[in-house]
Amino acid sequence: MCRNIKTxxxxxPPATTDEIYAASLQYVRKVSGFNKPSKANEDAIHLAVEEVAIATQKLLNTLVTNAxxxxxxxxxxxxxxxxxxxxGLENQE
Structure with a gap:
């Protein structure tokens, strides 16, 4: 599951809001163990994804590099x- 989280x-161009949200969703799914949460946990998962996305955006906005x-x-x-x-897919398309 976490292999889908991209750098x-x-x-x-810089990462889009959709890319940040997708990475946040994958992270929350991994740490919670829920791919599709129950109705009882749906709000908590949604809130966690939103908060992780906000933290990720803040992180990306503050990182610096010379590369x-x-x-x-x-x-x-x-x-x-x-x-x-x-x-082993060299010859397949």
Whole structure:
């Protein structure tokens, strides 16, 4: 589940609100153990996701680096190549 959380810092263009929310949702799902919470826990999970998203946005806004921003397309291609090598999909599309 946590493998779906992507690095969000130092990209051009910067991480979107949707990407931050998705990462927050994955984090809360992992730590809570709920993929789909019961009605009794739905409000608590939603609140936690919102709070984690806010904290994540604050973190991303305050981090600094001297490194050049990474290009999303290049990083995505590198990830596809790593996955192809890892899972033996070099000849498949």
């Amino acid at each position: 969000l810092f130092n990209f051009d 050049e921003p990474r290009n999303r397309e290049i990083e995505a291609e590198r990830a596809r190549a790593r996955n192809a090598k890892r899972f």
